[in-house]
Amino acid sequence: MNNPAIDPSSSQRVLHEHLSSVYASRMAGVCGHLCFTFIGGAMGYFYLHLPFVLPFVLLLVCVNLYVLSTPRWHAGVALADGRRWARRHTRQMILIGVATAPVPWFFVSTQNPEVTALMAILIMVGCGLAMQSLWPMTSSLFGYGIPMMGGLITALLWHSDGVNLFLAAVGTAYLLFALRRGVLQNRQLTDALILRFENESLASRLGEQIAATERASVEKTRFLAAASHDLRQPLHAIALFGAALQNALHSHPERQNAERLMRAVNALGSSLDTMLDVSRLDAGVITPDVQLFQVDALLVSLNHVFLARAEQAGLQLRIQASGVWVRSDPQLLQRMLSNLVDNALKYTVRGGVIVRVRKRGERAWVEVRDTGIGIAPGQLERIFEEFYQVGNPERDRARGLGIGLSIVQRLSRLLGHPIEVQSRIDRGTRFRVLLPAAAAPPAGTPSIPLPTVHAQHEQPRGQAPRPRLPALSRRVLLIDDEASIRQAMVELLRAYAFDVLAVADEATAAMALSQAETEERPFELLLCDFRLADGGSGLDAGLRLRWRNGRRLPLLLITGETAPDRLQRVREAGVPVLFKPVDPDKLLDAIDAALKAA
CATH class of the missing domain: 3.30.565.10 (Histidine kinase-like ATPase, C-terminal domain)
Incomplete structure (x- = not known):
């Protein structure tokens, strides 16, 4: 415990573990010592007829009960108090060892070598077991073992004859061996504890680094999602206005400028879609269809x-x-x-x-x-x-x-x-x-249609816009909190003969739905932006508004979100979604699909 290579905090933690070990075995050690006391007292009183052994037995019982009655160390003891508890434990072991040291003097003699040999063996075995439980505390080990074995060795030397001298030599060698082994075991235990604490410290630091890396990754994903959303909003409006302009200039020479505008918009949209793919994969919203x-x-x-x-x-x-x-x-x-x-x-x-x-x-x-x-x-x-x-x-x-x-x-x-x-x-x-x-399937097995591959950075080819649709008398309610996007979406959909009403929030949308039902001109599609003003959710608003008089209104979601948690929520809701900037043809196809599904 006095290794200078151990820093103070590690030394206190090692001592804390050593105290935990010796106090965990204190009850068993004291009970074993009481058993040894009663056995020795019975032999002295009934076999050797030594009446004065009874007061000594009473003294040893009182010493052991005193040790048991003293405050017990527990895991909640502060690390800084460890040395005080170690000194207290050492004093108790010294007390027990010194109190027990005179026991061999009652039994060792030259007239009864059998009893002397039996007691020497019992004392050495009992002392060895007790010293083994004290390996974590070398001070307690020496404080108990030296008086205990010292009493036996001095008694054997005092009543010296051939057998007793031999037993004294064996006892001395046994004591030195037990103390040496206890010191070595203490070092091994200490080194193992230091290594464990170092590994725990490394694991803790590694955990902190991993947590910091994960936080940085989450922050990066959140930043990319926020940046992607903020870029997609104006780009979405530009794409819608550009599509409306391209459609309006269908037969004019200026149409080429509109096509160049759309090529630039689609190129930027392709880059944003790439970041969206990363967010969708991180969100776990993509499920393989093997x-x-x-x-x-x-x-x-x-x-x-x-x-x-x-x-x-x-x-x-x-x-x-x-x-x-x-x-x-x-x-x-x-x-x-x-x-x-x-x-x-x-x-x-x-x-x-x-x-x-x-x-x-x-x-x-x-x-x-x-x-x-x-x-x-x-x-x-x-x-x-x-x-x-x-x-x-x-x-x-x-x-x-x-x-x-x-x-x-x-x-x-x-x-x-x-x-x-x-x-x-x-x-x-x-x-x-x-x-x-x-293995290849049996002949005649119907083949599965494979996806069409598109180049990752394929530029739009300036194809002619979709021909103007006939008047469908289909009403669409659009909820979007940005005025520019509402205006662009209305112009685009009206160019394709949709009757569009655009509102900014859920409350206005609910009023519009009620008024449309009163006028018997109900809306046939609800088109919602995912993120509304003041933290509102277009998904939640759409899900609340879609049920009208027992009729389920088709819902189509448009979003610029790429945050993994929000993408996961959209997927769980099972609502069809388009990602900004929305290609006009894909928008019209999604609207057609939603209306047909209804």
């Missing part, structure tokens, strides 16, 4: 999307068919492979990209190999970090946001498809996705 399908269908679709881009860059894109069947989510797998091919083309200046599938036992390997700039060994662990890009310190937007591989890693974990990466500087990089292979 199916049995042939990988070649996905490869063909990838070829259609990326071949023109590769040829424009003077690169070769080789996609090798294999006939391999796998079990996975085709939609999520195509997103993984699309991101990998997109990333490979970005970082390849000459040569090309090869995509191939090979079956290896129960697994299928999908490899995307390029002849690009390669990745340094020190950067391999960082390429899956968000916003990290190899060789792009100037943040060239043409190379994207640096989130593509981060999405690949998240999808890999979600699907359980490990990813292996090998790369050499100036030689290229190979990404390998490991999939569970499957």
